[in-house]
Amino acid sequence: xxxxxxxxxxxxxxxxxxxxxxxxxxxxxxxxxxxxxxxxxxxxxxxxxxxxxxxxxxxxxxxxxxxxxxxxxxxxxxxxxxxxxxxxxxxxxxxxxxxxxxxxxxxxxxxxxxxxxxxxxxxxxxxxxxxxxxxxxxxxxxxxxxxxxxxxxxxxxxxxxxxxxxxxxxxxxxxxxxxxxxxxxxxxxxxxxxxxxxxxxxxxxxxxxxxxxxxxxxxxxxxxxxxxxxxxxxxxxxxxxxxxxxxxxxxxxxxxxxxxxxxxxxxxxxxxxxxxxxxxxxxxxxxxxxxxxxxxxxxxxxxxxxxxxxxxxxxxxxxxxxxxxxxxxxxxxxxxxxxxxxxxxxxxxxxxxxxxxxxxxxxxxxxxxxxxxxxxxxxxxxxxxxxxxxxxxxxxxxxxxxxxxxxxxxxxxxxxxxxxxxxxxxxxxxxxxxxxxxxxxxxx
Ligand SMILES: O=C[C@H](O)[C@H](O)COP(=O)(O)O
Ligand SMILES: C=C(OP(=O)(O)O)C(=O)O
Numbered sequence: 001x002x003x004x005x006x007x008x009x010x011x012x013x014x015x016x017x018x019x020x021x022x023x024x025x026x027x028x029x030x031x032x033x034x035x036x037x038x039x040x041x042x043x044x045x046x047x048x049x050x051x052x053x054x055x056x057x058x059x060x061x062x063x064x065x066x067x068x069x070x071x072x073x074x075x076x077x078x079x080x081x082x083x084x085x086x087x088x089x090x091x092x093x094x095x096x097x098x099x100x101x102x103x104x105x106x107x108x109x110x111x112x113x114x115x116x117x118x119x120x121x122x123x124x125x126x127x128x129x130x131x132x133x134x135x136x137x138x139x140x141x142x143x144x145x146x147x148x149x150x151x152x153x154x155x156x157x158x159x160x161x162x163x164x165x166x167x168x169x170x171x172x173x174x175x176x177x178x179x180x181x182x183x184x185x186x187x188x189x190x191x192x193x194x195x196x197x198x199x200x201x202x203x204x205x206x207x208x209x210x211x212x213x214x215x216x217x218x219x220x221x222x223x224x225x226x227x228x229x230x231x232x233x234x235x236x237x238x239x240x241x242x243x244x245x246x247x248x249x250x251x252x253x254x255x256x257x258x259x260x261x262x263x264x265x266x267x268x269x270x271x272x273x274x275x276x277x278x279x280x281x282x283x284x285x286x287x288x289x290x291x292x293x294x295x296x297x298x299x300x301x302x303x304x305x306x307x308x309x310x311x312x313x314x315x316x317x318x319x320x321x322x323x324x325x326x327x328x329x330x331x332x333x334x335x336x337x338x339x340x341x342x343x344x345x346x347x348x349x350x351x352x353x354x355x356x357x358x359x360x361x362x363x364x365x366x367x368x369x370x371x372x373x374x375x376x377x378x379x380x381x382x383x384x385x386x387x388x389x390x391x392x393x394x395x396x397x398x399x400x401x402x403x404x405x406x407x408x409x410x411x412x413x414x415x416x417x418x419x420x421x422x423x424x425x426x427x428x429x430x431x432x433x434x435x436x437x438x439x440x441x442x443x444x
Contacts, residue, residue, distance in 0.1 A: 001252050006243045006279050012234055014272035016115040016265055018136045018148040019129075026237065029150040033241035038255030039109070039160055040229065042246040045282045048228045048258045052101040052283050053311030055343045055387045061100045061441065062345055062388025063091050064230060065430070066107030069114050073133045075159045080166050081175075082395025083108065085184045086427045088176055088225065089198060090434035096205055097438035103228075107392070109211040110231030110257045112156040113238075114421050115265040125248070131420070135235060136160075139420050154239050157238040160256065163252040164229060176225035181205050191397075194431035230285070233260035236276055243280060251281040261285030261316060269299050278303050285314040285390075290323045290351065294334035301340045314343040316390050317375060320351030321367040324374035329365070332382050346375035347390040353422060356402070360413040362423045365403030369436055376440045386444060389437060393425040394418075404429035 020026045054060040065087055067074075083106070091102040113133035121130045121141070130145045131139045135156040138145035170176055181202045188195040212218065233239045233254065242256035252261055260280075264287040266273040277284045284304055288297065297315065305313040315335075319327050324346075335342065348371035349363060356362045372389060379386040398416045399408050400423035408426075417423075425433060 001245055001250055003243065003245060003252075005406070006240055006252055008279065009236055009240070009272035009276040012270065012272040012275050013268070013358070015268065016234060018132055018235065018432065020148050020150050022150070028151040029153050030237055030241045032154055033157060035216070035236065036157060037404065038244055039157070039164055039242070040255050040258050042244075042248065042251070042253040042255065042281070044228070045253055048103075048105070049283045049309070049311040051226070051297065051311070052314060052343050054101070055103055056310040056341045056385070058385035060103055061094060061098070062103045062105065062343060063087065063088070063094060064105040064107060064345065064388065065393045067111055067394060067419075068392045068424055069133050069349065069420040070108065070111045070159070070163075071139075071420050072155055072159055073112040074420075075163060077166060079394075079396065080108075080163055081170065082427070083393070084167060084170055084176075084227070084395070086393060086395040086430050089184055090430055092178075092181055092205065093198065093201060093315070093431065093434040094438050094441070096201055097435065098265070098441035100441060103388070105228045105230050106167065106261060107230060109167065109229040110156070112159070113232065115232075115234060115263050131365070134420070135238065150439040153235070156238065157256075160229075163284065164201040167227060171227045172226040174223070176227075178205070178209065178222040187335065188427065192428040192431075194405055194428050194435065197435060198431055230259040230261065231257050232263050233273065233277065234266065236272055239276060246281070249281075252279055254280045254282050257282075258284060259314075260281040261287065261314070261415070263287050264289040267300070269296070269412050274303055283311060283422040285316050285345075286352070287316045287318055288331065290319040290327050292327070292331060294330050297331050297335055298338055298340075301335065301338070301342065305340065305342070308340055310341050311343070313389075314345055316345045316347045318347035318350040319371070321370040321374060322349070323351065324371050325348065325378060328375065328378045332378060332384050336382070336384060343387040344379065344384065345388040345390050346372050346386070348372045348375070349392045349422070356410045356413060358410055358413050360400075360417055362410070362413060363401045365401055365425070365429055365432070368425070369433065373434075373440060374436060376444050380444045386441070389433075391425060391430065391433065393423055393430040395427050397428070398424065398426045400424050400426070401429060405432045
């Protein structure tokens with residue numbers, strides 16, 4: 001393969017791309033990006049594909065989560081640590097309570113662009129381009145802020161690099177050591193019912209580890225955590241500029257993240273995004289919304305995973321709590337009958353968004369839970385593996401989704417509504433979800 005092989009997407013329609021006002025400035029930003037070092041190593045992408053192959057075979061569970069939209073100003077040490085801590089706590093709950101190895105993938109270090117329902121936003125009679133993520137423009141509602149600026153693509157690279165650097169330090173430098181299982185919860189235990197529940201589980205894990213230590217076993221695996229980065233491959237110019245030929249194999253890898261996914265709005269079979277994804281060797285996710293037909297799913301498999309490589313393709317199902325039980329079975333059945341074995345993951349967020357009476361875009365925790373339940377029920381009935389969850393969450397105590405054990409009401413939403421795009425589960429709601437999913441997993 002040569003870098004020319006990645007360019008085939010350019011001849012096809014590419015949905016949801018920014019309208020850059022200055023092509024010369026875009027060209028210059030892309031040239032800089034092409035000269036930058038990779039953010040991840042192709043070998044790590046292969047390793048993740050191996051882990052996802054275990055998920056596809058029913059031997060592990062995928063936990064994928066993070067912000068709806070990362071932002072440059074929100075990319076602080078505390079925010080990264082809190083998100084990572086939340087994901088580690090969820091993983092511990094799932095690993096211990098469901099007794100299943102958990103593959104940990106952040107929606108982090110690259111989640112800077114957003115597809116939008118409408119290209120423009122109108123407020124008080126003023127219409128401006130929609131916010132498309134910090135990689136493109138700014139959230140502030142002014143003409144200057146909403147103007148796409150390709151220099152932002154370089155900031156996306158640098159912010160992703162900084163996040164990855166800290167995440168790698170935390171996950172290999174001692175912070176993620178399983179002996180810290182209590183420490184991750186210290187600031188939280190007294191604050192929420194799920195924090196207390198977690199504390200009890202952490203005490204059991206502590207006991208088990210002391211027992212193993214006393215027996216002379218102190219596995220190295222407890223000291224570090226394997227953690228991967230993923231984001232939506234939305235802005236194809238950026239992903240293209242970060243694609244490299246792997247010197248080991250000669251294959252193409254998008255080294256902007258370990259795993260990338262194609263969203264519900266850009267997964268057209270004859271579109272540029274699927275073409276781009278078909279050319280790279282990274283593990284690929286594709287969102288499947290409620291209108292997906294079995295034929296769509298099979299065609300996606302033929303295009304993206306013609307060799308039926310377990311771990312190559314993850315279907316991220318986001319149908320909505322009211323639809324998943326009706327629409328998912330035909331997909332899973334036909335895909336299995338065709339001999340394919342993608343990873344099946346539930347995204348219980350994107351099909352359950354609504355506008356609250358307060359005007360905030362929100363989601364009900366109960367709907368989120370119900371969609372995951374429906375997803376598990378379908379797989380249980382068909383004898384297939386409910387491979388994981390994909391969740392929009394933050395480690396901060398925001399008030400963006402209603403419900404949860406530490407209940408948030410519509411009237412609370414204004415208190416800490418901080419997302420740049422869609423509502424995320426806060427830390428308490430995320431842990432609640434992990435406990436409930438662990439129960440479902442055990443039963444299935
Ligand atoms: O995260 C997903 C989409 O980008 C988001 O739901 C789009 O939101 P919109 O419908 O407000 O454009
Ligand atoms: C845009 C997203 O989701 P979907 O493509 O499923 O709407 C997302 O996950 O950020």
